Structures are given as structure tokens and as C-alpha cells.
Amino acid sequence: MKKILLLLFISSVACQINAQDSSHLRVSLLTCGQGDELYSVFGHTAIRITDSSKQTDIVYNYGTFDFNDPDFYVKFTRGTLDYMLSAEYFPDFMQAYVYERRTVTEQELLLTGEEKTAIREALNANLAGAARYYKYIFNYDNCTTRVRDMLMKYAGLKADRQLVPEKTTFRNMLHEYLDRGAQPWSKLGIDLLLGSRMDWKVNIAESMFLPDYLMKGVDSSVHSKNILRSKQLIHNPGNAPRKNTNMPLYAFTAIVLVVLYISSKNNSTARSITRFFDVAFFLLTGLLGCFLLFMWFGTDHKACGANYNLLWALPTNLVVAFALWKKPKWLKGYLSCCVAVYAFTLIGWYFIPQQINIAVLPIVLLMLVRSYALRK
Numbered sequence: 001m002k003k004i005l006l007l008l009f010i011s012s013v014a015c016q017i018n019a020q021d022s023s024h025l026r027v028s029l030l031t032c033g034q035g036d037e038l039y040s041v042f043g044h045t046a047i048r049i050t051d052s053s054k055q056t057d058i059v060y061n062y063g064t065f066d067f068n069d070p071d072f073y074v075k076f077t078r079g080t081l082d083y084m085l086s087a088e089y090f091p092d093f094m095q096a097y098v099y100e101r102r103t104v105t106e107q108e109l110l111l112t113g114e115e116k117t118a119i120r121e122a123l124n125a126n127l128a129g130a131a132r133y134y135k136y137i138f139n140y141d142n143c144t145t146r147v148r149d150m151l152m153k154y155a156g157l158k159a160d161r162q163l164v165p166e167k168t169t170f171r172n173m174l175h176e177y178l179d180r181g182a183q184p185w186s187k188l189g190i191d192l193l194l195g196s197r198m199d200w201k202v203n204i205a206e207s208m209f210l211p212d213y214l215m216k217g218v219d220s221s222v223h224s225k226n227i228l229r230s231k232q233l234i235h236n237p238g239n240a241p242r243k244n245t246n247m248p249l250y251a252f253t254a255i256v257l258v259v260l261y262i263s264s265k266n267n268s269t270a271r272s273i274t275r276f277f278d279v280a281f282f283l284l285t286g287l288l289g290c291f292l293l294f295m296w297f298g299t300d301h302k303a304c305g306a307n308y309n310l311l312w313a314l315p316t317n318l319v320v321a322f323a324l325w326k327k328p329k330w331l332k333g334y335l336s337c338c339v340a341v342y343a344f345t346l347i348g349w350y351f352i353p354q355q356i357n358i359a360v361l362p363i364v365l366l367m368l369v370r371s372y373a374l375r376k
Contacts, residue, residue, distance in 0.1 A: 023113035024053035025120060027155075029147070030093075031215040033103035034181050040100070041181040042174070043211035045144040048090060048106065049120050059093040060123045061086050062134075063143030082133040083143070085126050094235065101237035107218050110229035111155055118154045138303045139170045139198065139209050148208045148217070156225045159217035163207045171198040171355050173210055182242035184359075191357035192288070193295060195307035199354050248359035256362040260369065278370055279321050285367065286318025308354040311345045312364045314338070324374070335375040342368035 032044040047060045064086040097104050111119075126132055136142060151157035164173065171194065178187040208214040221227045263274040293315055295304040316334070323331050345364055349356065 023116045024051055025113070025116040026050040026052070026108065027111055027116050027119055028106050028108040029151070029215065029218055030059065031105045031107070031211045032097055033105075034177060035100050035102050036181075038183065038186045040102070041183055041186070042177050045147050045211040045214055046093065047119070047123065047147055047150070049116075049123070050090075057090040058087050059090050060127070061088065061093070061143070062146040081136065083136040084134070085123070085132045085146075087123075087127055098235060098237075101239055102235075103233065103237065103239075104235040105215060105231065106234045107215065107231045108229040109151075109155060109218070109227050111227060115155050119150060122150060122154060135300070138194075138301070139206075142209065144211050144214050145209050148205070148214050151218070151227070152205075155227050157217065157221055157227055158225060159204050159208065159220045161204075161220045163204060163213050163216050163220065164202065167201055168207070169199045169201055169355070170206075170209075173202070173207065173213070174198070177210070179244050180242070182244040184245065184247045188248045188357050188359050191355070192292070192309055192313075192360075193307075194303045195296065195305050195309075196354035197303055197305060246359060248357070249362070252359055253362045256366045259366060263370070263373065275324070278374065279324050281363075281367060281370065282317040282324065283321035285313045285363075286315055286321055289313040289315035290318060306354075308352050309356065309360070311352070312342060312360065312367065314341070332375055335371045338371040339368060339375065342371060 026049070028048045028050075030046045030048050032046070034041045034043050044061075044063055046063075048057070049060065050057045062085050063083065065081055065083050094104065134141060134146070148157070171191070174190060174194075175187065178184075178190070202209075204217075208217045218228055219231070259274070259277050262270050262277075264270075289310055292304070292307050292310055292313060295301055296307055317338075320331065320334060342364055345352070346361075346368065349361070
């Protein structure tokens with residue numbers, strides 16, 4: 001009699017489960033680790049949907065674009081390149097990550113049949129319609145935030161625990177990836193290009209704009225509505241940790257010390273070399289300043305706006321680089337302004353509403369010293 005009751009109970013539970021989920025779907029979040037190249041250093045996010053009734057295993061990926069676009073480089077530079085949703089079979093998706101020796105973590109989501117079906121239908125609708133394409137905004141609309149928003153809308157994702165320390169900024173989060181990936185020169189370049197908007201503090205939802213933190217958000221959902229069924233590392237190449245050093249700071253400091261040493265010598269050779277360096281530094285900082293202005297006003301890259309690197313990379317230095325040879329009357333007044341601006345930048349280094357890369361510090365110091373010397 002007990003066996004019969006047990007069998008009836010198991011049968012009843014099985015019927016309830018089948019009634020709750022007859023979709024035959026398995027939905028999971030794929031989080032791919034960082035690669036060696038800059039484009040892959042922040043990792044990647046995708047959604048995997050397996051249909052046991054149709055024997056399909058599809059990965060939906062919001063991080064693709066058309067390399068064959070004839071205006072690809074122009075659109076990419078100006079921030080007008082369309083990113084798009086694509087779908088491919090799971091083995092094909094994994095092939096690239098196995099080849100690049102990148103980790104892949106899978107989190108199977110604990111969802112009802114209706115939620116799974118809604119996610120698949122939304123993805124297929126996006127795939128077939130105009131919503132397949134979107135304008136990429138680095139920290140607000142990317143391949144990870146698209147998945148985050150879908151999980152919030154259809155799966156009830158709500159990370160109610162702080163995923164990063166308080167007062168963490170977008171830039172702090174990027175630095176974590178760049179330092180871990182031993183990318184000091186890329187870190188410098190990104191800090192030069194991305195303006196003060198990247199120094200805004202993130203909230204819980206915003207912190208999930210990067211793959212690892214969306215994964216942590218799903219992990220932390222167990223404290224509100226649990227949407228995590230299981231988690232496993234499905235590919236682990238066992239890469240050794242990379243050693244990170246601040247090579248730009250060391251390189252720039254060495255250059256500055258050499259220039260200061262040569263400029264202290266009072267002979268014709270030293271003066272010729274120093275003049276060459278003066279022209280080179282004013283030319284390069286002027287060109288950089290013009291480029292930063294272009295990225296701010298000439299492109300759709302909102303993250304490049306309000307860039308306080310323009311305090312030291314003065315676009316007008318481009319004109320001064322050529323004026324140093326002829327020494328017009330207005331040059332002394334301009335150099336006096338440079339002394340004031342560079343001094344203000346150094347004094348207010350930690351009060352400027354943007355984190356300036358520390359490797360720039362010796363360059364600003366050199367520009368201050370040389371501007372003062374040239375003014376005399």
C-alpha cells in the first residue's frame with residue numbers, strides 16, 4: 001500500500017511539473033572570459049536556448065556586426081556602426097572560445113515554461129525584425145546590457161545586493177578588467193579617450209554592464225527571486241594569470257628625466273635636442289587635443305564627452321609647435337597661460353571630476369617646466 005501511495009505521489013508531482021513547464025526549453029546564460037586582444041578583454045555574454053523536442057541548441061549573441069560594410073571603419077570611429085543580434089549553433093559558438101583559450105561559464109536559469117517561451121519568442125522577434133540592429137553605447141547599451149534587460153523583463157532578474165564596492169565608477173570597473181588582462185597601454189588609451197561620464201558612480205543595475213557582473217547579478221538573485229538553477233564552468237583552458245605593470249608610467253618618466261637632464265646642459269647640442277623635444281611635445285599634445293575634441297563633438301561616442309584630458313592636451317599646442325621656431329610676440333603670453341593651466345592641473349589632480357591616468361603625470365610636469373623655461 002505504501003509503495004502504491006509513493007508511486008501516486010511521484011506521479012502527481014511529475015504531472016504538476018509537466019503542467020508548469022511543457023515548453024521543453026532549457027535557457028542559460030553564457031559568460032565568456034577575457035581574451036588576449038583588446039576587443040575581447042572585457043569578455044562576452046550570450047543566451048543559450050536548448051529545445052529538447054526539436055533537438056536544437058541555439059546561442060543568441062548581441063555582440064556581432066558586419067565586417068563587410070564598405071564604411072565599416074568610418075562608422076566604427078564615429079560611433080554609428082550598427083551592432084546586431086545573431087544566432088548560431090552552440091558547437092559553432094564554442095569553437096572560437098576553445099581556439100582562443102577563453103573560459104566559458106554557463107548558468108542554467110530557473111524559469112517557468114511561460115518565461116522560457118517568452119524569452120525565446122522575444123529573441124526570435126528581435127532576430128527577424130528591425131530591433132535586430134542597435135546603436136552600441138559602451139556602458140549603457142551593449143551585448144551584455146541587452147541580455148540583462150531581457151532577463152529583467154522576462155525572467156524577473158533583480159540583483160538586490162551590491163555587486164561592487166560603494167562609490168565604484170564605470171572607469172573603476174574597466175580598470176579591473178584591463179589590469180587583470182595586463183593591458184597597461186590599452187588602459188592608458190581608454191583613459192585618454194573616455195571622458196568624465198565614465199567616472200559616474202554605478203548603481204546595481206548599471207554595474208551589470210560587464211559580463212562577469214551580470215553573472216554575479218544572476219548569482220545574487222537567490223536573495224530575491226531565485227532564477228539560478230545551476231552553474232558550471234563548461235570550458236576552462238587553465239590560463240596562467242598575467243603579470244601587470246605600469247609600463248607607460250615608467251616609459252614616460254624615463255623620457256621626462258632624459259629631457260630634463262639634457263635641457264639642464266648649456267651647450268649648442270643640448271639646446272638643439274631640447275628644441276626638438278619641445279616642438280615634438282607641443283605637436284603631439286596638440287594633435288591629441290584635436291583628436292579628443294573630434295571624439296567629443298564629431299562622433300556619437302557619448303562616453304568620449306566632457307573629457308578633462310583637454311586640460312593638458314591643449315589643441316592650440318598644435319599651432320604653438322610651429323610658432324616655437326619663429327617666436328612671435330604672442331608666444332610669451334600663450335606660454336604664461338600654459339604655465340597656469342598645467343600648474344592648475346597638477347594642483348587639482350585629485351579634485352578634477354575625472355580620473356586622469358597616472359602615466360600622464362610626468363608629461364604634464366614636463367610641459368609645465370618647459371613652458372616656464374620657454375617663456376623666459
